[in-house]
Amino acid sequence: MVFLVLGLLFFLPWWTLxxxxxxxxxxxxxxxxxxxxxxxxxFPFLMARGHGQRRDDRAARAADSTLGVVWVLFTWSLLGGVVHLVLIGFGVGGTGTARSVAVAVAVVSAVLLVLGHHEAMRVPRVQRLDVHLPRLGGGLDGTRVVVLADTHYGPIDRADWSARVAEAVNALDADVVVHAGDIADGTPVQRREQSAPLGTIRSRLAKVYVTGNHEYFGEAQGWLDRMTELGWDALHNRHVVVERGGDALVLAGVDDVTAESSGLAGHRANLLGALEGADPERPVLLVAHQPKYVHQAATAGIDLQISGHTHGGQIWPFNFLVRIDQPVVHGLSRHGARTQLYTSRGTGFWGPPFRVFAPSEITLLTLRQGTGPATPGTTANPSTEHTADPAEK
Known part of the structure; x- marks a missing residue:
């Protein structure tokens, strides 16, 4: 099946062009x-050498770039093929039409790949959003929460990019900084230089981190230890409490939902453990890597869940495939009577160094007391979620 899909990815662009x-x-x-x-x-040999036991970064860069290029070519070849058939149906066929379609597919793909690479490699823009929490105490009104997710330090050395991201975060004067997982592709030793700037990030109240699914492809416990070394609170199924103006907020975190299948002792998504000892009257901000954990969050009456994982699809139209697995692709949404979910598009990128119609982001959430305007995607059923991003509808 893998080779069949791979063959189709390469065959259709070749045929169209x-x-x-x-x-x-x-x-x-x-x-x-x-x-x-x-x-x-x-391609298969580069993938095996780059992402297998050898972890050859040069091979991984070549494989990842090839995957991105062929995916974009496949998408626009498919669309070009549809246009070609329509033109034939209207009697506009022949060699000239076929060549025009092929050139259009090549040009559009090339432009999107150039722009997509720029989008992937630049420091993300800051997305700003007010989130109203009815149970938030007045002393915490205006609390600034900066969200990073899916930095994916990897085969392309982005130490300088990482340092500039840290500078951008520090410029936001955060009370709380959250890293929602998928910190790197590789081990803490491999990505030590790229992750080092995370140690320079400042916050008034807390810096918290949870594991993503990619940590469980490598050394999850090693990344928890590395983030602790860099001055972050690793929320390994636990919580911390921050206070301001006489009011308190519980910051809880759970391991990624794939943690239990990793075989690592003590690693699993355990919300009860994360909230153990927390005052049930206090509002809770839960960090969970994957949006689909909002099912459990809504059942537990969590006030706000922060997630990443989706990358906003990263390369269109992959967002539609992501939506099959996740309840939300990007944005703020409501789940049940109390729970809101913010899903970040991610700060970095996975694999292919391209982002097409899915810009990266650093997010500044300002917590506000009270109900505020209606949250998009509101539903009374905690098991039913809706995306809050109109672009995904």
Missing amino acids: FVSGSDWPLPVFLIGTVVFAAGLVA
Whole structure:
């Protein structure tokens, strides 16, 4: 099945660009065919070498970039093919039309890849949002929560990017800083230089971190220890309490939902353990990597869950596939009578160094007392969630 999907990903762009009635000169056809064939053959070996036991960063960079390029080409080849069929239906066919479609697909894909790479590599824009929590005490009104998620330090050395992200966070003068998981692809030793700037991030009240699913591909406990070393509170199924103006807020965190299947002793998403000893009258901000954990959060009456994981889809139209697995792709949504969920698009990127129609973000949530305006996606049923981002509808 994997090789069938892989073959289709490479076949459709090759067919659209170099066959499909375009009748290119033989040298053009041969060069295109050789390039696609070489990519198809090399890709599995590059993936195995780059993301397997050897963890060869050069191979991983090549494999990840190839995956991003072929995904974009596949998407726009599919759309180009539909346009081509429509044109044929209207009697506008022939070699000229086929070549025009092929050139359009190539140009659109190239432009999106250039812009997408820029989007992936730049310091994210700051998204600002007020979140109203009825149980929030007046002393905590205006609390500034900065959210990072899915930094994915990886095969591309982004130590300088990491330092500039830390500077951007510090400029926001946060009371609380949250890292919602998927800190890196690799071990703490491999990504030590890239993660070091996290130690320079400042906050008035707390800096908290939870594991994402990618930590369980490597050394999850090692990343918990590394973040503690950098001055963060690793919320390994536990909570801390922050106070201001005589009012308190519980900051709780759970391991990723994949933790239990990792086989690591003591690692699983345990909300009861995270809230053990917490005053039930105090509002709770829960950090859980995957949005779908909001089912448990809503049942427990959590006030606000912060998540990442989705990347907003990262490369359109992957957001529609993400929506099959997750209740929300991006934004603020309500679940049940009390619980709100904020899902970040993520600060970095996974794998392919591209973001297409899914910009990265650093999020500034300002907590406000009271009900405020209606939260998008409101539902009375805690088991039913809706995306809050109109672009996803």
